[in-house]
Amino acid sequence: MLKIENLHARVEGRDILKGLTLTVKPGEVHAIMGPNGAGKSTLGHVLAGRDGYEITEGSVSFNGVDLLDMAPEERAAAGVFLAMQYPVEIPGVNNTYFLRSALNAQRRSRGQEELDSVQFLKLVREKLAVLHLKDDLLHRAVNEGFSGGEKKRNEIFQMAVLEPTLAILDETDSGLDIDALKAVAEGVNAQRTPERAFIVITHYQRLLDYIKPDVVHVLADGRIVETGGPELALQLEAQGYDWIRDRIAPETAEA
Amino acid sequence: MSALLDSLAAGFEQLPRRDALGLGASRREALDAAVAEGLPTSRQERWKYTSLRALEQRQFMLPYQCEATVADVDVELPLAPRLVFVDGSFDVLRSDLRGLPEGVELQPLSRGLQGDDPREVNVLGRRWEEDDAGFWRLNAALAVEGALLRIGPDVEVDAPLHLVFVTTAGGQDVGVHLRHRIELREGSRATLVEHHVGQGGERPLLNSVSHVHLKPGAALEHVRVQRAAAGASLIARTEAVLAKEATYRLLSLELGAALSRHELAIDLQGCDARAEVRGLVRSRERQHVDTQLMLRHQSPQASSDTQWRAIAGGRSRAIFHGGILIAEGADGSDAQLETRNLLLTDSAEIDAQPVLEIHADEVKASHGATIGQLDERALFYLRSRGLPEVEARRLLVFAFCRSLLEGVSDADLQSQLERVVKKSLFNDGEAVA
Numbered sequence A: 001m002l003k004i005e006n007l008h009a010r011v012e013g014r015d016i017l018k019g020l021t022l023t024v025k026p027g028e029v030h031a032i033m034g035p036n037g038a039g040k041s042t043l044g045h046v047l048a049g050r051d052g053y054e055i056t057e058g059s060v061s062f063n064g065v066d067l068l069d070m071a072p073e074e075r076a077a078a079g080v081f082l083a084m085q086y087p088v089e090i091p092g093v094n095n096t097y098f099l100r101s102a103l104n105a106q107r108r109s110r111g112q113e114e115l116d117s118v119q120f121l122k123l124v125r126e127k128l129a130v131l132h133l134k135d136d137l138l139h140r141a142v143n144e145g146f147s148g149g150e151k152k153r154n155e156i157f158q159m160a161v162l163e164p165t166l167a168i169l170d171e172t173d174s175g176l177d178i179d180a181l182k183a184v185a186e187g188v189n190a191q192r193t194p195e196r197a198f199i200v201i202t203h204y205q206r207l208l209d210y211i212k213p214d215v216v217h218v219l220a221d222g223r224i225v226e227t228g229g230p231e232l233a234l235q236l237e238a239q240g241y242d243w244i245r246d247r248i249a250p251e252t253a254e255a
Numbered sequence B: 001m002s003a004l005l006d007s008l009a010a011g012f013e014q015l016p017r018r019d020a021l022g023l024g025a026s027r028r029e030a031l032d033a034a035v036a037e038g039l040p041t042s043r044q045e046r047w048k049y050t051s052l053r054a055l056e057q058r059q060f061m062l063p064y065q066c067e068a069t070v071a072d073v074d075v076e077l078p079l080a081p082r083l084v085f086v087d088g089s090f091d092v093l094r095s096d097l098r099g100l101p102e103g104v105e106l107q108p109l110s111r112g113l114q115g116d117d118p119r120e121v122n123v124l125g126r127r128w129e130e131d132d133a134g135f136w137r138l139n140a141a142l143a144v145e146g147a148l149l150r151i152g153p154d155v156e157v158d159a160p161l162h163l164v165f166v167t168t169a170g171g172q173d174v175g176v177h178l179r180h181r182i183e184l185r186e187g188s189r190a191t192l193v194e195h196h197v198g199q200g201g202e203r204p205l206l207n208s209v210s211h212v213h214l215k216p217g218a219a220l221e222h223v224r225v226q227r228a229a230a231g232a233s234l235i236a237r238t239e240a241v242l243a244k245e246a247t248y249r250l251l252s253l254e255l256g257a258a259l260s261r262h263e264l265a266i267d268l269q270g271c272d273a274r275a276e277v278r279g280l281v282r283s284r285e286r287q288h289v290d291t292q293l294m295l296r297h298q299s300p301q302a303s304s305d306t307q308w309r310a311i312a313g314g315r316s317r318a319i320f321h322g323g324i325l326i327a328e329g330a331d332g333s334d335a336q337l338e339t340r341n342l343l344l345t346d347s348a349e350i351d352a353q354p355v356l357e358i359h360a361d362e363v364k365a366s367h368g369a370t371i372g373q374l375d376e377r378a379l380f381y382l383r384s385r386g387l388p389e390v391e392a393r394r395l396l397v398f399a400f401c402r403s404l405l406e407g408v409s410d411a412d413l414q415s416q417l418e419r420v421v422k423k424s425l426f427n428d429g430e431a432v433a
Helices: A040-048 A072-078 A095-109 A117-131 A148-162 A178-190 A230-239 A242-254 B003-012 B024-037 B118-124 B134-142 B376-384 B389-405 B411-429
Strands: A002-011 A014-024 A029-033 A053-062 A080-083 A090-094 A166-170 A197-202 A215-220 A223-228 B082-086 B104-108 B147-151 B161-166 B175-184 B189-197 B205-214 B219-227 B233-242 B247-254 B259-268 B274-283 B288-297 B303-312 B317-326 B334-343 B349-358 B364-372
Touching: A002 A040, A014 A040, A014 A053, A014 A223, A029 A040, A029 A230, A040 A053, A040 A072, A040 A080, A040 A166, A040 A197, A072 A080, A072 A095, A072 B376, A080 A148, A090 A095, A090 B376, A090 B389, A095 A117, A095 A148, A095 B389, A117 A148, A117 A178, A148 A178, A215 A230, A223 A230, A230 A242, B003 B024, B003 B134, B003 B175, B024 B134, B082 B104, B118 B175, B134 B175, B134 B205, B134 B233, B147 B189, B161 B175, B175 B189, B175 B219, B205 B219, B205 B247, B219 B411, B233 B247, B233 B274, B247 B259, B247 B288, B247 B411, B259 B274, B259 B303, B274 B288, B274 B317, B274 B389, B274 B411, B288 B303, B303 B317, B303 B349, B303 B389, B317 B334, B317 B364, B334 B349, B334 B389, B349 B364, B376 B389, B389 B411
Parallel strands: A029 A197, A029 A215, A080 A166, A166 A197, B082 B161, B147 B175, B161 B189, B175 B205, B189 B219, B205 B233, B219 B247, B233 B259, B247 B274, B259 B288, B274 B303, B288 B317, B303 B334, B317 B349, B334 B364
Antiparallel strands: A002 A014, A002 A053, A215 A223, B104 B147
């Protein structure tokens, strides 16, 4: 489904990703862990198509097409979703209106019929029920005045409505208390299907107690330095990231 | 001497109803003063951002000199009751005064000039002393049409009243001079919609002066929709005088014209008088929109709240001077002024200038100004959910100004305004720039 090969990316003249290779198959959950500054969020942004990142080498193909060639909205329509670490507050734009416009724009570009407001509300209420969210989320402006937990839940809610095939969760656990974390994880688990893949980017192992990954990668200094099963996350939890840092030290010294 | 002044002075000689109400001499005097003093120049402080050099080179005919047009006229919001003026002339057939409530007088100035009401004489015969009042002198000389609205004591009018000013592509460049007098008596309440709309390629000069008098306890909601023709030059002055406990709520939507200059003078004369000013400017291409607001707090406990927003694209320029004066003795006044500005292109320009001048005690006053571009993070957020870039930009641009419309009291009017604003913001399908 997703094939990242030897990806190099720079932002403001600084190399952040330095040869990242990763393959994700349908239905898989990949966790990407790593110390601060390793390039985790950059990976999420590059996959979603944010401006300001220069791809100097490598490729990303998504279901056989070149993802890097597509505008953010085209990636969304193709099935890519990024749950952001810092969801943006947009005063004056109603959550429901925005989400319906977004879903219908995606459907249009896939050649599907648009949903009218009745059909859309039905869909939205189903998803709210599954995620145990309150109705008032619908009437508010996008993320405006939301608490940290509400913002993250709103991301998961949007994901539930838009039904992507590849969901990237960028530090969705950061800033959440344990109840909010559980709620978000439940929301994600409810959406696991054999067709849908997840990339869960996180600094801490904690989230992975609730979202069980199939594969765990360690990202350090712009590339994946270790890949393993769920036990790798536990090892990181126990030992910290220092042993990883040791591993990459020689090359850093060279540079 | 300018071609503009020459042409209008020539038209003055045969002006119909010129001498009505014994105003002939004061009209002549105003014209002579306008010709002698000339039009304002950018050397004058209040005109420093707006050059009239190109406008001065042009000639204009007065409405009576133009051939009547029978073209299809789109009044855009066909709401009643309404007075309609086409190219400066009252259009009785397109007007609709059915359903005008008791206690409300609404008639064209041309009809008022046939009577003998001294209030018309007072308003029209007023002398303009300021040295940058060239246009108002021309207006005093040449305005023989306009709207007269009078609402009796304690009359509450629910349905919005409409004044529609249409220009047509009639072939000649018409110079329209209108004078309006709006008077709300004690304890009365009304909503007035002033709607300027053009039809196509015409390039008129539109000079209008409005006098708003609010007696104690009166409340006026004034919605001004400026969608004049793309080639129009619109020079307007609105003067509002508020007595004790009167409320004036203005929503000014500046969406059209090549050149628009609006002077807005609001006097809070009585205690507890209140003004709420909301303004939206959307300029594009080479449009030039200049708003000069002067709010005067003259009595204790007067309050004002101003929110002004400008969205400038193309190579356009939007100017907002927000002056608030709190006079000696106007203790306990409350004045808030906020201007937020959005630049859509590198070559657009916005000049926002809030000025507070305070001579009283125990005053609450604040002002703020922000200027910026569309939030790239918000844009990416919307696009990452699947919204095409153009749609995402529109959503953000409309979000920037929608709160201004939320204060409109009539729900029907609010949704009509929303439609008109969207049409103007996005210029019927053009990309947002």
